[in-house]
Amino acid sequence: MAVERAYLDHNASAPLLAAARAAMLAALEADGNPSSVHAEGRAARRLVETARRHVAALVGGKAEHVVFTSGATEAAATLLTPHWRMGRGALRVSRLFVTAADHPCILCGGHFPADAVTVLPVGRDGLIDLAALEMALAGHDPAGGMALVAIHTANNETGVIQPIAEIGRIARAAKALVVADAVQAAGRIPLDISDGSADFLILSSHKIGGPKGAGAIVGASDLLMPSPLVPGGGQERGHRSGTENVAAIAGFGAAAEQARAGLADMPAVAALRDRIETALLTAAPGATVYGAGAPRLPNTIFFDLPGVKAETAQIAFDLAGVALSAGSACSSGKVGPSHVLKAMGLGDQASALRVSIGRSTGEREVSMFTQALGALVSRQTRSASRAA
Numbered sequence: 388m389a390v391e392r393a394y395l396d397h398n399a400s401a402p403l404l405a406a407a408r409a410a411m412l413a414a415l416e417a418d419g420n421p422s423s424v425h426a427e428g429r430a431a432r433r434l435v436e437t438a439r440r441h442v443a444a445l446v447g448g449k450a451e452h453v454v455f456t457s458g459a460t461e462a463a464a465t466l467l468t469p470h471w472r473m474g475r476g477a478l479r480v481s482r483l484f485v486t487a488a489d490h491p492c493i494l495c496g497g498h499f500p501a502d503a504v505t506v507l508p509v510g511r512d513g514l515i516d517l518a519a520l521e522m523a524l525a526g527h528d529p530a531g532g533m534a535l536v537a538i539h540t541a542n543n544e545t546g547v548i549q550p551i552a553e554i555g556r557i558a559r560a561a562k563a564l565v566v567a568d569a570v571q572a573a574g575r576i577p578l579d580i581s582d583g584s585a586d587f588l589i590l591s592s593h594k595i596g597g598p599k600g601a602g603a604i605v606g607a608s609d610l611l612m613p614s615p616l617v618p619g620g621g622q623e624r625g626h627r628s629g630t631e632n633v634a635a636i637a638g639f640g641a642a643a644e645q646a647r648a649g650l651a652d653m654p655a656v657a658a659l660r661d662r663i664e665t666a667l668l669t670a671a672p673g674a675t676v677y678g679a680g681a682p683r684l685p686n687t688i689f690f691d692l693p694g695v696k697a698e699t700a701q702i703a704f705d706l707a708g709v710a711l712s713a714g715s716a717c718s719s720g721k722v723g724p725s726h727v728l729k730a731m732g733l734g735d736q737a738s739a740l741r742v743s744i745g746r747s748t749g750e751r752e753v754s755m756f757t758q759a760l761g762a763l764v765s766r767q768t769r770s771a772s773r774a775a
Contacts, residue, residue: 390708391708391755392708392709392710393708393709393710393751393752393755393756394710394752395709395710395711395742395743395744395748395752395756396710396711396712396741396743397594397686397743397744397745397748398543398544398546398571398594398686398687398712398741398743399712399743400593400594400599401593401594401595401596401745402596402745402747403593403596403597403598403638404596404597404641404642404645406641406642406644406645407596407597407598407638407639407641407642407645408638409641410438410637410638410640410641411598411634411635411637411638411641413434413637414431414434414633414634414636414637414638415634417430417431417434417633418431419431419432420630421434421435421630421631421633422620422622422630431633434633434636434637435455435631435633435636435637436450437637437640438455438636438637438639438640438641438643439453439455439636439640440640441640441641441643441644441647442590442603442605442639442640442643443605444643444644444647445573445574445578445590445595445643445644445646445647446569446573446578446579446580446588446590446605447578447579447580447581447582448580448581448588448605448606448607451609451624452605452606452607452608452609453603453604453605453606454603454604454605454606454623454624454626454627455601455602455603455623455627455631455632455636455639456601456602456603456604456627457600457601457602457632458591458592458599458600458601458602459492459568459570459589459590459591459594459602460492460602461602461616461617462589462590462602462603462604463490463492463493463497463537463566463568463589464492464497464498464616465604465613465615465616465626465627466497466537466566466587466589466604466613467483467493467496467497467498467499467535467537467566468480468497468498468499468613468614468616469481469498469499469503469532470498470613470614471533471611471612471613471614472611472612472613472614473610473611474610478532478533478611479531479532479533480532480533480534480535480564481503481531481532481533481534482499482503482504482505482527482531482532482534482535483496483497483499483503483504483505483534483535483536483537484504484505484507484520484523484524484534484535484536484537484563485504485505485506485507485536485537485538486506486507486508486509486515486538486539486730487506487507487508487509487726487729487730488509488513488539488542488545488726488727488730488731489537489538489539489568490539490543490568490570491726492568493537493538493539493566493568494506494726505523507519507520507523508730509730509731510731510732511731511732511733512547512678512680512681512731513542513545513547513677513678513681513727513730513731514547514549514550514681515538515549515550515554517550517553517554517557520536520554520557521557521561524536524557524558524560524561524563525561527561527563529562533562533563533564534558534561534562534563534564535563535564535565535566536554536558536563536564536565536566537565537566537567537568538551538554538565538566538567538568539567539568539569539570539571540567540568540569540571540572540576540578540588541569541571541572541575541576541683541684542571542678542727543570543571544677544689544725544727544728544739544741545677545678545681545683545687545689545727545731546571546678546683546684546686546687546688546689546743547678547681547682547683548572548576548681548682548683548684551565551567551584551585552582552584554584555583555584555585559583564586564587564611565584565585565586565587566585566586566587566588566589567584567585567587567588567589568589569588569589569590570589570590570591570594571594571684571687572684573588573590573591573594573595573643573646574594574595574596574643574646574647574649574650575650575653575656575684575685575686576650576653576684576685577650580605580606580607581607583607585607586606586607586611587604587605587606587607588604588605589602589603589604590602590603590604590605592635592638592639592642595642595643595645595646596642596645596646596745597635597638597639597640597641597642597643598634598635598638598639599635600632600635601632601635601636601638601639602639603639604626609624612626615627615628617629649746652746653685653686654685655746656685656686656744656745656746656748657685657686659744659748659753660685660686660687660688660742660744662753663688663742663744663753663756663757664676664679664688664690666753666756666757666760667688667690667760670757670760670761670764671692671693671760671764673692673693674690674691674692674693675690675691675739676688676689676690677689677690677691677728677731677733677739686743686744686745687741687742687743688741688742688743689739689740689741690739690740690741690742691737691738691739691740692740692763692764692767694767695763695767696738697713697738697739697740698713698723698738700713700740700763701713701740703759703762703763703766704740704756704759704760704763707755707758707759707762707763708755708759709752709755709756709759711740711741711742711743711756712740712741712743713738713739713740713741723738724736724737724738725737725738725739742756
């Protein structure tokens with residue numbers, strides 16, 4: 388008999404949507420290579436281009452400005468480079484600006500040497516220091532090349548939403564490019580690349596209910612593009628060579644279509660998140676919810692339990708049938724201090740638990756979390772009493 392489980396780790400990977408699964412299965416029947424000109428190849432190409440339109444529509448972009456990749460990390464590695472082209476001419480980007488709370492695929496600096504990366508601070512609320520950004524860009528010497536600002540639209544651990552419109556305004560005034568890691572934001576808050584806030588968005592299929600192993604770069608235009616990370620046969624209009632993963636892309640497109648429609652459900656998701664948060668603070672009044680004073684994604688709670696190590700609590704929840712995270716899921720299963728909390732000034736060893744939900748989360752999952760939390764707090768209280 389299967390053990391009942393509650394999956395509360397959508398920020399790590401959202402459950403595969405039925406529509407995405409169906410699109411993938413149908414795509415597996417397409418035998419042709421999407422670069423081939425015969426009927427079978429054209430059929431495969433139609434699947435890729437349909438998905439491209441859906442992914443573009445999710446963020447208010449144009450289909451011809453979408454480049455499919457193997458995931459968000461590849462997209463970041465492509466965009467974070469000093470080597471760009473404007474039309475047929477080469478263009479150099481000489482300095483990268485990131486924040487200390489960014490996802491590791493951004494924080495690593497991509498292809499920029501370490502001395503060409505400026506790490507900007509965030510406040511205790513997790514929001515970027517806009518004054519520090521403005522000052523840093525003002526001090527950049529454009530004689531050596533343009534500046535590039537790369538930042539998460541919403542943090543994968545805290546869910547804190549950055550003021551992307553204001554960041555874009557500051558960057559435009561300094562003639563800097565903006566790459567927005569929109570992996571966690573897509574499908575959870577409205578995004579519109581046509582509003583001028585960012586030059587490029589990074590998306591990931593499996594964060595919105597599509598398959599793992601697919602991602603995308605969405606540009607505001609294709610006039611300015613990075614040099615290809617993967618050169619070769621010239622697929623994706625020369626921006627990313629290699630035969631497209633038709634089934635994964637088809638699933639990504641179906642998930643994007645569902646995510647766009649599902650934005651209307653996000654107020655209900657936010658209400659459910661608030662209920663979970665209330666239950667948490669009722670059961671453990673000493674708990675801290677990080678980023679609670681800032682705008683947050685409607686589905687994310689990042690919290691600590693006083694006197695309980697995050698990894699210990701995560702194991703306890705897992706044994707109780709509740710899947711949640713102790714921070715980011717990008718470190719090969721390792722659990723440890725959160726660089727996001729460190730960036731927020733909360734100590735080198737700070738760690739916390741993350742509950743992240745979605746449109747499929749319901750009363751059963753909330754009840755299982757609440758029961759597991761109550762049992763954990765009770766055990767901790769008894770242990771503390773014996774120690775005293």
